[in-house]
Amino acid sequence: MGTELLKAEWIKLRSVRSTYLSLAAAAALVIIVALSVAGTTADNWPTMSPRDRSSFDPVSAPLFGALFAQLVIGVLAVLVVSSEYSTGLIRTTFAVTPQRRKVLLAKVTVTTALALAAGAVILGAAFLLSQAVMAHGHGGVSLGDPGVLRAVGYAVLYLVAVTVLATSLGAILRSTAGAIAVLFTLVFLVPQVLDHLPQELRHHLMRFGLQRAAAAAVSLHPQADTFSPTVSILLCAGYAAVALALALFLIGRRDA
Amino acid sequence: MIEVTELTKRFGRVTAVDGLTFTVRPGRVTGFLGPNGSGKSTTLRAILGLEAPDRGTALVGGLPYRDLRHPLHQVGALLDAGAVHPGRSARAHLMALAVAGRVGRRRVGEVLEQVGLGQVADQRAGGFSLGMRQRLGIAAALLGDPPVVMFDEPVNGLDPEGIRWVRQLMKSLAAEGRTVLVSSHLMSEMALTADHLVVIGRGRLIADTGVKAFLAEHGTGQVQVRSPARGSLAGVLREHGAGVEYQGSQELLVTGLTVDRIGDLAARNGLPVHELAARQASLEDVFMNLTRDSVEYQGMCDGN
Secondary structure (H helix, E strand, O other): OHHHHHHHHHHHHHHHHHHHHHHHHHHHHHHHHHHHHHHHHHHHHHHHHHHHHHHHHOOOOOHHHHHHHHHHHHHHHHHHHHHHHHHHHHHHHHHOOOHHHHHHHHHHHHHHHHHHHHHHHHHHHHHHHHHHHHHOOOOOOOOOOOOOHHHHHHHHHHHHHHHHHHHHHHHHHHOOOHHHHHHHHHHHHHHHHOOOOHHHHHHHHHOOOHHHHHHHHHHOOOOOOOOOHHHHHHHHHHHHHHHHHHHHHHHOOOOO | EEEEEEEEEEOEEEHHHHEEEEEOOOEEEEEOOOOOOOOOHHHHHHHHHOOOOOOEOOOOOOOHEEEEEEEEOOOEEEEOOOOOOOOOOOOOOHHHHHOOOOOOHHHHHHHHHOOHHHHHHEEEEHHHHHHHHHHHHHHHHHHOOEEEEEEOOOOOOOHHHHHHHHHHHHHHHHHOOOOOEEEEHHHHHHHOOOOOEEEEEEEEEEEEEHHHHHHHHHHOOOEEEOOOOOHHHHHHOOOOOOOOOOOOEEEEEEEOOOOOHHHHHHHHOOOOOOOEEEEEOOHHHHHHHHHHHHHHOHHHHOOO
């Protein structure tokens, strides 16, 4: 892939206001949630039971806001492709670069790089701020503690996986509304449906849900019915990879 | 040069383009004419490799579009003036295209000035009028200084000054030796701009000819005659093999005889004539006649 396509996509991404608004909204959501969870936990820590203390997850609990941030970033990623279809700009784009797969890969690469950078900054800041509020002795941990760096890193990687998934959905569905609907379904609705399965099936299938896998990837205390953090993050990457492969397959075969 | 050969494109059961063959040569403006829905845009998209034809080929400079090395340097196209992200400035829009197409960034400022958008280059395109968007689309088509340009309905939404500007631009591009293909559903517009016409209806070729030849071939050669004694005159003319049609209260529309002959016949028979004029069928009339059968939505056309 030539760097000119990456540069062109970067120009597109940074020349629309929605990019900045999305990142600001994601940052605000994550940090506000992190501070409020950390504040509440620090206040309650002295009166919490030992059982509650041990089940408290000092990484994933304050990073709960990432649940919403992923949708904000996901919508941004969908729009990177779908807005070109809705305006007709995609025809100009493909006329300039008939190698459509390269165009899509450039879009995915640039969007994902932005999500990686923004995710690392936002989630890193939220982690440090929340640990500062809780401090050691009030449920706080440091990056050096066992599993903590991995959990924060996987939270960032999950955001990256959602970005690849969302960009691919934009290319597969070619419509903003359609792609966002499918993204929300995968993230929120599928786990809901799995949750209502009979006990035995539910026990085996829940772990395959995207949201459940994300939670397991970031968790310091793996549950019995989930995969290990590393398998879970690979599962999330699998969702993204399947969507990207389908998008790459379809984009060259359809009329623009 | 653009060469379209036996091009066929179906959408489900609708055949949008049906065995279309024509060549667009450099150095002149070729008007691509047809009623709305006749397959013009589909043809242009097929030339640009955006839609895969079911049959046939479309070559630009002898190559299928997808095989062009740096397409922006070879072909410039305006397809749809609305095809701009409303939140992006004109300059950023062109900059992204220039970078992707390996065109120097310097060209962006040049084409913005050329189309008259220099003053608003940094404003969001969402606030542009349709005419300004047309200009932006034309700027994009000119970015790579290409030898082949295609414009789909470029005067839509332009004010009279803008329309004149587009005509001048097309002509000067052709005069520079470029291949210029301009689609329109307005015959009158093409009569002023084009040197050559490719006329299609329902995806099929109706005519591929020069504007003058087109008129000569399809002009009906009617003569309008105003006479207070038109009943007698009509009888005389019919005797000499003319087709005569009554119009208004005093007029006749005569076919098959020249102006001179009609005047002579009237004088010989002592019949007064107040007006005698050869009526040149307008390109619009010819176009309407030719494409009447191929208009997709007859009702809409009758309304015009």
